[in-house]
Amino acid sequence: MATSPGPLGEFLSAQRARITPADVGLPDVGGRRVAGLRREEVAVLAGVSVDYYTRLEQGRERSPSAQVVDALCTALRLSPDAREHTFRLARLAPAIQPEPGPVSPELLQLMDAFPHAAAYVVEPGFQILAANTTAKALLGPSQLSLGAFDYLFVDPAARTYFEHWDQVARSAVSALRLAAGFTKPHPAVPPLVSRMLVASSEFASFWADQTVAGLTLTEKIINHPDVGRLTLSYQTLDVRDAPGQQLTVATAAAGSTSADALALLGTLEATRTSRPGGHH
Numbered sequence: 127m128a129t130s131p132g133p134l135g136e137f138l139s140a141q142r143a144r145i146t147p148a149d150v151g152l153p154d155v156g157g158r159r160v161a162g163l164r165r166e167e168v169a170v171l172a173g174v175s176v177d178y179y180t181r182l183e184q185g186r187e188r189s190p191s192a193q194v195v196d197a198l199c200t201a202l203r204l205s206p207d208a209r210e211h212t213f214r215l216a217r218l219a220p221a222i223q224p225e226p227g228p229v230s231p232e233l234l235q236l237m238d239a240f241p242h243a244a245a246y247v248v249e250p251g252f253q254i255l256a257a258n259t260t261a262k263a264l265l266g267p268s269q270l271s272l273g274a275f276d277y278l279f280v281d282p283a284a285r286t287y288f289e290h291w292d293q294v295a296r297s298a299v300s301a302l303r304l305a306a307g308f309t310k311p312h313p314a315v316p317p318l319v320s321r322m323l324v325a326s327s328e329f330a331s332f333w334a335d336q337t338v339a340g341l342t343l344t345e346k347i348i349n350h351p352d353v354g355r356l357t358l359s360y361q362t363l364d365v366r367d368a369p370g371q372q373l374t375v376a377t378a379a380a381g382s383t384s385a386d387a388l389a390l391l392g393t394l395e396a397t398r399t400s401r402p403g404g405h406h
Contacts (some may be wrong), residue, residue: 132185133307134215139183140336141202142168149203171201192218207304211338214307227368229256237261237373242389244358244376247365248274250305251314252298255371260388263395264350264376274298275318279326289347289355299332307338312370346376352394353387 131139143162147154150163150171163171169179174194181187182198190198195216199209229247237245237258244261246254252274257265266287269277278284278295288294306315322329348356358376365371378384 129185131183132188134188134212135183135185137212137215137336138168138198138202141204141208142183145203150201168198168201172197174198188216190216205338208338211304211307229371230368233365233368233373240375241392242377242385244388244391245373247371247373249314250312250370251318252302253314259395259399260392261376262399263352263391264348264356264388266351275302275322275329276325279322279329286349289349294346295328296332296335296337299329299335300337303333303336303338350387350391353390356384356387357382358384358388 142165145162147163147167150167152163152167165180165183166176169176172179172194174197178187179198182190192213195213195218199212204212233247234256237247237256240258241260244258244264246257246261246265248254254265254270254273257270262270268281268283272281275298278288278291278298285291302315302319305311306319319333323333344360346358346360348358350356356378358378360374360376362372362374365373376388378388
């Protein structure tokens with residue numbers, strides 16, 4: 127019976143296919159049957175035997191040393207996020223991702239101190255745990271209740287809301303793959319992946335691409351039903367005293383029409399929630 131490549135083997139194979147010989151200073155001789163580098167080329171670059179590297183990709187070897195993984199990451203030109211992911215797949219990283227608790231009162235207070243920014247906290251399954259007034263108005267009831275992935279891939283409104291939907295969706299899937307790479311991922315992550323693979327063929331396609339990065343997309347253009355088009359800058363930070371939680375803060379350039387629109391959203395939401403029965 128054939129051995130499954132396993133997550134590490136699949137990941138190495140996908141990364142190898144991305145790199146051309148020219149990328150790593152190798153001559154590109156004709157007649158290549160594979161996209162990217164050959165296994166023997168990766169083995170030479172990493173200083174391991176071809177047989178050993180082949181066994182890693184095929185899943186017949188699943189316990190490489192940290193030194194070997196480091197050499198492979200260098201050979202494959204992996205980014206810091208992808209390198210960290212490779213170590214986790216090889217079971218060489220911290221094994222447990224702590225359970226995130228509730229959002230602390232201090233963090234809620236800090237978020238409310240950003241009146242001209244949309245600030246919200248997500249957990250590893252990308253459900254929104256808390257949002258300030260402006261963020262509630264920016265995200266809207268659908269995103270707040272569904273969470274990032276069901277909104278992006280299941281709710282048709284997302285494709286109008288995000289001007290560059292494809293870019294936003296790919297970035298989100300890449301961040302989810304990073305979260306799924308922990309030896310013991312957060313309990314919300316594997317069921318989310320399984321559900322989305324069934325719910326969306328586009329999610330399945332992006333997931334199969336094996337790209338890994340944190341939430342790195344720093345600018346998004348949003349077409350908001352209440353205030354129109356906004357260009358926003360995003361910063362995502364790990365919450366140090368609550369591992370697993372991430373704080374995202376969206377801002378607009380000072381004096382821009384987007385800044386005016388964001389401020390208006392906060393005012394509209396504050397007015398809405400101050401009315402009896404007016405909260406979402």
